[in-house]
Amino acid sequence: MTDKPRCHWAMTDNKAMQAYHDTEWGVPEHDDRTLFELLTLEGAQAGLSWSTVLARRDAYRKAFHGFDIDRVARMADAELEALIADSPLIRNRLKIYSVRDNAQAAQAAIRRHGSLDRYLWSFVDHTPTRNGWTERSQVPATTPVSDAMSKALKKAGFRFVGSTICYAFMQATGMVDDHLVSCFRAGG
Secondary structure: OOOOOOOHHHOOOOHHHHHHHHHOOOOOOOOHHHHHHHHHHHHHHOOOOHHHHHOOHHHHHHHOHHHOHHHHHOOOHHHHHHHHHOOOOOOOHHHHHHHHHHHHHHHHHHHHHOOHHHHHHHHHOOOOEEOOOOOHHHOOOOOHHHHHHHHHHHHOOOOOOOHHHHHHHHHHOOOEEOOOOOOOOOOO
């Protein structure tokens, strides 16, 4: 299985999940394109497992122009319909169309705040929260901060940004570090 002590969800033979845990999850991310990618992937995960989405990550990158926010915001309905009809993506019409909607909302946030990074990280006062959980049962699915982020993103026109998705996004982007203290990645 694994020779390193990892968080419970990464204790698997799935090498992609291990690599994601070991190199990305919980690492502070400030690149607008990558933030948009992770927000998209977390939204795509709704109702599914992260391994299902992670296995399709490259397909999402290809389908959505490397998550170039401006290019995605200009995608025509015909392009989105083609993705629904025949692609390795999760072919949920609402989720596929939400990517374009979220790109347009991201453009507005960038105009208002200077960057998507500045806007999204403002919910945590631009400082990562390092939790020191000892048990996986301590890790929350939502927090008051993810509730506030969800409410604000919805008001700003984002979709598939419920509080649970926002908290998973915060974990993915290092806004919150929820590596268990027993994990080799804890605290850094």
